[in-house]
Amino acid sequence: MTEARRPRPRFWPALALAWLLAVAALGAHQIGFWREARLDSDVMALLPGEGDDAQLQAANERIAGAATRQVVVLLGSEDWKRSRAAAEAFLAALAPQDQLLRPITGQDEALAAAVDFYAPHRRGLLTPTQREQLRGTAPEAWVEPALARLYGPGPGGGLGQWQDDPLGLWPDWWQARAGRGLQPRDGLLALEAEGKHWALLRFESRASAFRLDGERRLQDALDRAAAAAARSGGADIELLQGGVPLHAEAAAVQASREVNTIGLGSLLAVIALVWLAFRSPRPILLVSASLLIGCAAGVTATALVFGKVHLLTLVFGASLVGVAEDYGIHWFATRQGQPGVAPRSLMRQLLPGLFLALATSVLAYLALAIAPFPGLRQMALFSAAGLGAAFLTVVLWFPWLDRAAPRPSSFAAKVGASLAGWPRWRPTRAGLVLAALAAAFALGGLLRLQVNDDLRSLQSSPPALVGQEIRIGRLLGLPSPAQFFLVDAPDAEALLQAEEALTARLHALKAQGRLGGWRAVSDWLPSLARQRQDHALSQAAETAVLTRLGALLGEASPPAPPPAAHLAPDDWLAHPVSEPLRPLWLGPVQSQWGSVVMLEGLAVDGLDELEAAAAGLPGVRWIDRTARISDVLGHYRRMMSGLLVAGYAAVGLALFLRFRRQAWRALLPTALAALLTLAVLGWAGVPLQLFGVLAQLLLLGFGVDYGIFLLEHRDDPSSWLAVSLGAASTLLAFGLLALSATPALHGFGLSLGLGIALVWMLSPCFRPAPIAPASH
Known part of the structure; x- marks a missing residue:
């Protein structure tokens, strides 16, 4: 045919x-x-998950989500007045861009609300130093300082009335939890570091930066505000900015x-x-x-x-x-x-x-x-x-x-x-x-030929922005999201006790200068056992000191202290005071409760010591995400190399079936x-x-x-x-x-x-x- x-x-x-x-x-x-368009620009999305490790996966998601919309700006000069003027001009210039960035304000109100929330539980809240002092110091040594606070200027020389805190323990507990020198000043958060007065401004990004339109909306708005700050505060104003939305x-x-x-x-x-x-x-x-x-x-x-x-x-x-x-x-x-x-x-x-x-x-x-x-x-x-x-x-x-x-x-x-x-x-x-x-x-x-599986090969943020981020972290003592401790236990009480055992070891590293500090839920929500011990310790010391003061002043014996008011996890989580630390509290994940202890001021050569700090503590794991992901990259480089050899064999077979000896x-x-x-x-x-x-x-x-x-x-x-x-x-x-x-x-x-x-x-x-x- x-x-x-x-x-x-x-x-x-x-x-x-x-x-x-x-x-x-x-x-x-x-x-x-x-x-x-549903577009994603998070470079970490390129990386593998944690497989069957539900606790670690939840911790990574919480840590990443906690700072997704936060933008931080520091303005500093040698004169606080110029720093304040620059910060006010910066805020004023960003006001028309409220649809992009919302300023986070109300620090004074938040502090007052936190003090009121913790006040009924104050006798069960002690620092490690206070605990040692109460155990190792005779009651007579507390009498004279208590008397000085009673007749000193102000409301008892501390927070609240003198009779509520005759030993003066309450202000020191708050001071131990304050940020690195951050103090409210003229309606702003102020910091003194590196010979400068810094004003801290915090914003929340309202618009998603994950868009493919080629425009720098957030960065351009911040650049205009920075120019306004320089005009108001002077040419020597130094500005640092960082945050996930900018990256x-x-x-x-x-x-x-x-x-x-x-x-x-x-x-x-x-x-x-x-x-x-x-x-x-x-x-x-x-x-x-x-x-x-x-x-x-x-x-x-x-x-x-x-x-x-x-x-x-x-x-x-x-x-x-x-x-x-x-x-x-x-x-x-x-x-x-x-x-x-x-x-x-x-x-x-x-x-x-x-x-x-x-x-x-x-x-x-x-x-x-x-x-x-x-x-x-x-x-x-x-x-x-x-x-x-x-x-x-x-x-x-x-x-x-x-x-x-x-x-x-x-x-x-x-x-x-x-x-x-x-x-x-x-x-x-x-x-x-x-x-x-x-x-x-x-x-x-x-x-x-050398191999390099360093995670930083995926980094593509502008070097200037990365450098500013590093300086902000150093000035504010921000925790590292790449290295942390993961804690798990069968219930909330055991979880808080495991955290306390860990932070007790971290105190020694901090005293040696190997660690700047940490962020742990148990610092703000002690375990019930710790609260009972501290309450008994402070109540005994307070009763002895008041008895001696009564005898010294010729007054009747003091009334019995009020019954203990212990702080429960549910009450703490329900109050706005817990908001900054909620990302660290994983709660129940499958059959275990979990939490994260984040670290501040890490020394690169001290990571082995931190890993050793978790040794022998039940339920405590040291997580180094950078090393972990680099190991994963190396593992799959080797695996894909083997697959490449197998691929040549498979393609060779397919070619042989078609072309035979050619x-x-x-x-x-x-x-x-x-x-x-x-x-x-x-x-x-x-x-x-x-x-x-x-x-x-x-x-x-x-x-x-x-x-x-x-x-x-x-x-x-x-x-x-x-x-x-x-x-x-x-x-x-x-x-x-x-x-x-x-x-x-x-x-x-x-x-x-x-x-x-x-x-x-x-x-x-x-x-x-x-x-x-x-x-x-």
Whole structure:
């Protein structure tokens, strides 16, 4: 039967129509998604969770959530009046921006409310120093100080009436819990440190900084307020600012810029290459349509599975433009070289190679999802769905929409003809010498290659903002969210007692200067056992002192102290006084109660001592999140390295099933490119990280495509044109990814871009010998 009479398959039009309906659904979802985009810019979302450790997962969520909307500003000078004037001008300038930042005020009222709340329980509240003094000092030693307070100026020389606190213990308990020198002054919180008077301003961010509009709303508002503060307080006013919203907004603005740079740059590069090769708007429009549908499918799939899309997923997904166009370019390159072949016949001819290329690329992307990194899983799903959608668009639509072959162009002809002049490697003397030199270069570089799994490779906040954050933490003694103690116990009372046992050990480290302090719920909510002991101790001392004072002053014996009023956890949690410490109180989590003890003024060289402080204490664990996550990064770098080896074996098997003894020609160029890329990193002193291994995994998926196309269409200039255009666009996409300010993405793009360039140059070198012309 001739080609003209061969029955046409009926499933192709039905599949094309079904894909049209699916694309229409994609478009509807995109309209709804971008109206109120659910975007995430928290870099910690890239990292794995804590698995089955419910207590630790709850602690991490509480610590992260506690400061999500807090913005802190410090204004300092050598004169308090100028600091106050600057702070007032700063607040006045931010007043019109109330929809962005709400000032947190009312410190005086909050302190008064806290004093009133704790007052009935004061006899059960002692500091460790007071406890030692009451146990080791005779009652006679307390009589004279008590008498001095009785006749001294003010209301008993302390908080409240003298008869409520004749020993003067109450003010010292409050002083021990005060911030690092923070005191209310002129309606502001004031601090003296580093030879300056500082005014502390705190704000709550009302608007989410996690937006992809490229605008610095919060930072611009703060910059205008800082200018007003400088005009009012003088040029020597020093301003420090920090907070999660500022880092989040900086990440969002950076991601917006990078999405535009990488995505738009890649798209323009692809358009330019397609125009140079085919000199027609139709290939540009159809290839751009396949890319647009691919990106939309990636966003939709990610949003449906994860509920939101990470900004770095969009940055990474923007590089998809440099990969997904391969199918369309390969179609038009072959169409240009074989204008007489019917479109659907041509697609059937190309389909095995295109499908094998898609399979290897998708498998490489999906391998990212093996690691329990939510961000990597998003990137994997985004890219795999995008590639699949672009592939279906080309396969199902192009034979219908592309009814005329592109005209030949001089650019396409020159690129296609260059394959004939490309050298083939042969085991001659010169070939063996070249192989030996390459092997020596690779071996030397691999021996010099170092690994680095430091979590800070994911840090991309502006250095100036990070520096200010560090100074604010040092001045205010803010706790570190990266290192803390996690405490658990069967009930609330046992939990508070476990905290008290821990803080007793921390007192010794603080006295040695190894620790600045800590934040623990038990400092503000002692256990019931501790309250009873302290109440009995203070009541006995107070009764003895009052008896002696009565005898000295010739008065009757004092009345019996009021009954003990112990503070219960439920009462404490229900009162606003507990609000600053509520994130540390995890409460019941599964079968255990949990809490967090955060540390202030950590010394980097003292972390081992802090870990030792938890030794032997039931239910107390030392958590170093930085070291913990770095260990996880190292673990998965090693695991993905093993998976990379397995991936080469699996791809090699798939190639063998298709090409038999010629399969090595498609795989060897990618393997050599991977080794040479790692060698270059070693010689350049660039350490290998998890993202570098992931780049090698993707290189396997992309690079093998070039060998597949060159074997499927041996010495075909059209196939070489498609490979060259695809490699150029992929190289541009990941080369632009190297411009990312995020270190991990920068190294990823640099490594993969170098690998793509090498595999493109090496693939033609391992082509089989040309087919000899048939003899007549």
